[in-house]
Amino acid sequence: MSLTDRLTQDMKQAMKSKDKVTLSVIRMVKASLQNEAIKLGKDELSDEEELTVLSRELKQRNDSLHEFEEAGREDLVNKLKVELEVLQVYMPKQLSNEELEEIVLQTIKEVNATSKKEMGKVMGALMPKVKGKADGTQVNKLVQKHLA
Structure with missing residues (x-):
């Protein structure tokens, strides 16, 4: 199952369970994937290109997390931690x-x-x-x- 299919399936599940945070993160990732496909002039991204987009989303949130922690914005820190957990589900297993x-x-x-x-x-x-x-x-x- 491709990442896009998995995201669509999980998005439907998040809608049914009324999980707003997961739903918004999945929508953002799907939009990023779609924007990347448009930018590259393709209908569908390869697995490697999807992974690149997913990694970029993860990195952006990690960078923001560090900035918010330094600024003492606990409300945003907690929100980003939840978003990072949702994104980690779609990343390949990390190397030890x-x-x-x-x-x-x-x-x-x-x-x-x-x-x-x-x-x-x-x-x-x-x-x-x-x-x-x-x-x-x-x-x-x-x-x-x-x-x-």
Whole structure:
């Protein structure tokens, strides 16, 4: 079942159960997916493109969450935490730190990187492997640690 089909099914369920928060998050994600398809001039997005949009939505909310926490806006923080929980349901299973570290080391070996100067090369080869399964900041820190 594609992400769009799953979202539609979950949207109907949220309507039936009168779950306004889930419904609004699903509607936002569906709108983002539709906007991306229009932007790319396609009728339907590939799984990878859908994952990119979903990751972008998640990242936007995480960034907002940190800003709201710093500003002391507990009302918005709580709302965003619920939205993040809804979005996490549609994301692929996240890699554990051990799995991620193994992939980082393997990629460093593959591209024969030895110094921080080659970080871009490593990240370019690594990010497609972990897309949607790990946070880019965490990946970046691990690569820096192993290239130091």
